[in-house]
Structure formats: structure tokens, C-alpha cells
Amino acid sequence: MFEFLLRMGDTTLVLGHRVSEWCGHSPVLEEDIALANIALDMIGQTRMWLGLAGEVEGQGRDADALAFRRDAWDFRNLLLVERPNRDFGHTLMRQFLFDLWHHERLSDLCLSEDDRVAGIAAKCVKEADYHLERSKDLIIRLGDGSAESHQKMQAALEALWPYVGEMFSDDTLDSEMSEAGIAPLPSSQRPRFDKALNTTLALATLTRPENDFAQLGGRSGTHTEDLGHMLATMQFLQRAYPDARW
Amino acid sequence: MVTEAQIWAWLGEVPDPEIPVLSLVELGVIRQVDVGQGVLVKITPTYSGCPATSVIKLDIEAKLRENGVENPRLETQISPPWTTDWIKPEAHEKLRAYGIAPPIAGQPHCPLCNSSNTTLISPFGSTPCKSHYKCGDCLEPFDAFKCH
Ligand SMILES: [Zn+2]
Numbered sequence: 001m002f003e004f005l006l007r008m009g010d011t012t013l014v015l016g017h018r019v020s021e022w023c024g025h026s027p028v029l030e031e032d033i034a035l036a037n038i039a040l041d042m043i044g045q046t047r048m049w050l051g052l053a054g055e056v057e058g059q060g061r062d063a064d065a066l067a068f069r070r071d072a073w074d075f076r077n078l079l080l081v082e083r084p085n086r087d088f089g090h091t092l093m094r095q096f097l098f099d100l101w102h103h104e105r106l107s108d109l110c111l112s113e114d115d116r117v118a119g120i121a122a123k124c125v126k127e128a129d130y131h132l133e134r135s136k137d138l139i140i141r142l143g144d145g146s147a148e149s150h151q152k153m154q155a156a157l158e159a160l161w162p163y164v165g166e167m168f169s170d171d172t173l174d175s176e177m178s179e180a181g182i183a184p185l186p187s188s189q190r191p192r193f194d195k196a197l198n199t200t201l202a203l204a205t206l207t208r209p210e211n212d213f214a215q216l217g218g219r220s221g222t223h224t225e226d227l228g229h230m231l232a233t234m235q236f237l238q239r240a241y242p243d244a245r246w
Numbered sequence: 247m248v249t250e251a252q253i254w255a256w257l258g259e260v261p262d263p264e265i266p267v268l269s270l271v272e273l274g275v276i277r278q279v280d281v282g283q284g285v286l287v288k289i290t291p292t293y294s295g296c297p298a299t300s301v302i303k304l305d306i307e308a309k310l311r312e313n314g315v316e317n318p319r320l321e322t323q324i325s326p327p328w329t330t331d332w333i334k335p336e337a338h339e340k341l342r343a344y345g346i347a348p349p350i351a352g353q354p355h356c357p358l359c360n361s362s363n364t365t366l367i368s369p370f371g372s373t374p375c376k377s378h379y380k381c382g383d384c385l386e387p388f389d390a391f392k393c394h
Pocket of ligand 1: 356357358359360361381382383384385386
């Protein structure tokens with residue numbers, strides 16, 4: 001259960017931090033505000049998931065302790081969300097692929113037999129719905145936009161595609177969670193994801209990559225080098241001045 | 247001994263930190279007040295990442311202490327999740343007068359001239375609970391409460 005909650009909370013935490021890196025750097029003011037708001041939602045959701053994780057673990061660690069005092073190999077986030085921002089199109093494509101998965105995942109978790117999980121999911125799914133509407137709209141506009149925006153979106157899709165499979169890969173922990181009625185198998189979401197993805201990609205005139213090779217490991221603690229760099233920034237204050245408060 | 251009704255009345259005087267024309271009660275974020283064993287107030291966040299949530303807690307605590315309530319307990323309750331349906335109807339008029347289109351299903355009306363000829367500029371506005379629109383008639387840009 002603790003590990004399952006880390007997978008949810010670490011994924012929103014890492015994406016929240018990545019998106020927040022755009023603050024003050026976006027191409028237009030509206031997008032800057034949108035990205036900052038999305039980052040805030042992600043961090044707020046993280047507080048609930050990691051807060052519950054700390055409670056379940058029962059060793060006195062709260063959400064802050066879990067976020068700021070663990071090393072890269074203790075993180076259980078999806079590899080997709082730790083990918084660097086690169087250009088705006090790349091960031092949007094990462095957000096879109098994530099939102100599509102996240103929305104499905106949370107909709108399923110609303111039916112969890114664990115009331116605490118269902119409660120958090122019900123709160124988060126409303127936000128995820130709103131995020132998905134926005135990212136879908138932008139993917140279509142930029143994919144079916146100028147030659148340059150189209151080319152950038154297609155390149156982003158191809159660069160991020162190897163990280164999509166991990167969202168739907170099952171392992172022993174997933175089987176345990178599924179048997180306990182806490183969370184359905186990630187693989188059970190894939191058909192719905194594919195259907196929604198294909199619809200949006202068609203409208204965006206983007207081509208779905210053919211090779212479904214998937215990079216795995218994030219959910220068991222094997223990360224790309226980029227996560228370590230991100231944590232070095234994100235955790236600096238609490239590492240240098242433990243228990244620092246505003 | 248303090249009554250629940252008295253607590254509700256005090257909380258009705260605490261303005262929301264981001265939309266000060268509404269009280270926390272009108273915003274619908276106070277879910278429960280209980281005076282059984284000391285004072286307990288249950289609060290629900292509007293958006294999970296809303297930075298105003300901690301300020302709201304601080305303001306509630308300050309208000310209660312100012313009225314002689316010792317050690318009030320504040321708890322966060324996330325379930326059922328907050329919805330704009332909980333914003334009291336009388337609050338809609340206050341929002342409009344303040345320049346914010348109240349949460350209604352469909353196209354928001356301009357808070358200035360009431361025109362429905364409005365366009366979405368950005369799905370995210372100045373706070374997590376609002377989106378940004380502009381009016382096609384009087385040309386005023388305005389924030390609209392997201393219907394949620
Ligand atoms: Zn107008």
C-alpha cells in the first residue's frame with residue numbers, strides 16, 4: 001500500500017516540479033499562469049497522496065519528509081514525468097500523455113474499496129479532467145497548426161513515446177493492489193487510453209509511432225539521470241537546512 | 247458555552263483571502279462545525295493546490311481565538327470534494343459586483359454589461375478557481391469562476 005501511494009504521489013510531485021520550472025519562462029503570459037496553476041494542482045495532489053503514504057507507513061514521516069528527504073532510488077514515479085522540459089511543445093506533449101493516463105487512472109481509483117484512496121481520487125479527478133481538456137485542445141491546435149509547430153509536436157511525440165508503455169505495465173505490486181480491490185491493473189486502462197489518444201492524434205494530424213518498445217523502471221526506483229539533477233534543486237533547502245520553516 | 251450557531255456566525259465574518267467579497271461560509275469551504283468536545287471546524291479545499299488554504303486556516307484560527315475560543319481544532323476534509331454548487335446563491339450577486347462572473351454552466355456573462363458574447367482567453371485565471379475571458383461587447387477582460 002505504501003509503495004502504491006508513493007507511485008501516485010511521486011509521479012505528481014515530479015511532474016509538478018518539472019512544470020513549475022516554466023514559471024516566468026513561458027512563451028506567453030496566459031500559458032505561464034496555466035502552467036503555474038497546473039503545477040500547483042500537482043503539488044496539492046502530492047500532499048494528499050504522500051500524506052496518506054506517511055500515515056500508512058506509520059514511521060512519523062509526513063508528506064514533506066517523503067518529498068524532500070528521499071533519494072532518487074527511493075522515488076517511484078513514472079519515467080515520463082521526469083523527462084526534462086526541453087521546448088514548450090515537448091512539455092505540452094508530456095502533459096497530454098500524462099493527463100490522458102492520469103484521468104483514466106483517477107476515474108478508476110474513485111471506485112477503490114479503500115475509502116481514503118477513493119476520496120483523494122475523487123478530489124483529483126475533477127482537476128485532471130480540466131487539465132486534459134486544456135492539453136488536448138493545445139495538442140490539436142499545435143499539431144494541426146503551422147509546419148513548424150506540427151514538426152515540433154511530432155518530434156516530441158516520438159521522443160516521449162518510449163515512456164508511454166510504463167504507464168500500463170503490471171508488476172507484482174499491481175496484482176496485489178488489484179486483488180485487494182484498491183486499484184485495478186494499469187494494463188486494464190490501455191484500451192481506453194489508446195482510443196482517446198488515437199482520436200486526438202487524428203485531429204492533430206500527428207502520426208502515432210509504430211514501435212511500442214517501453215522504457216521501464218521508474219515505478220521500482222530505477223530512474224534516468226535527469227531525476228537526480230531535478231532532486232538536487234528541489235531538495236536543496238531541506239537538505240542544507242533540515243527542518244527549515246518559513 | 248459557545249454554540250455552533252455562534253461559530254458559524256463568526257466564520258461568516260471571515261473573508262476569503264483571494265476573493266474578499268465572499269466569506270468562507272459563502273464560499274462553501276466550511277463543511278462542519280462541532281462544539282461537542284472543544285471546537286472543531288472541518289474545512290475543505292477548493293482546489294487541492296490552492297495556496298490560500300493555509301491562509302484560510304490561519305484566519306479561522308485567529309477569528310476564533312479573538313472571540314475567546316481556546317485551541318480550536320481545524321481539520322481538512324476532502325470527501326466529498328468541493329463544488330461550486332456550494333457557493334451560496336446570494337454570493338453570485340456579490341461576485342458579479344466585484345467583477346467576477348459567477349459559476350454557471352455554459353458561457354459566462356460579462357460581469358460589467360451582462361453580455362453573453364464572451365470568449366475564453368485562457369482556461370486558467372488569476373487563481374486556481376477562475377478562468378480568463380473577455381467581453382465581445384464592452385471589451386472588458388474578466389475572470390470567471392470555473393463551474394466545477
Ligand atoms: Zn461586457
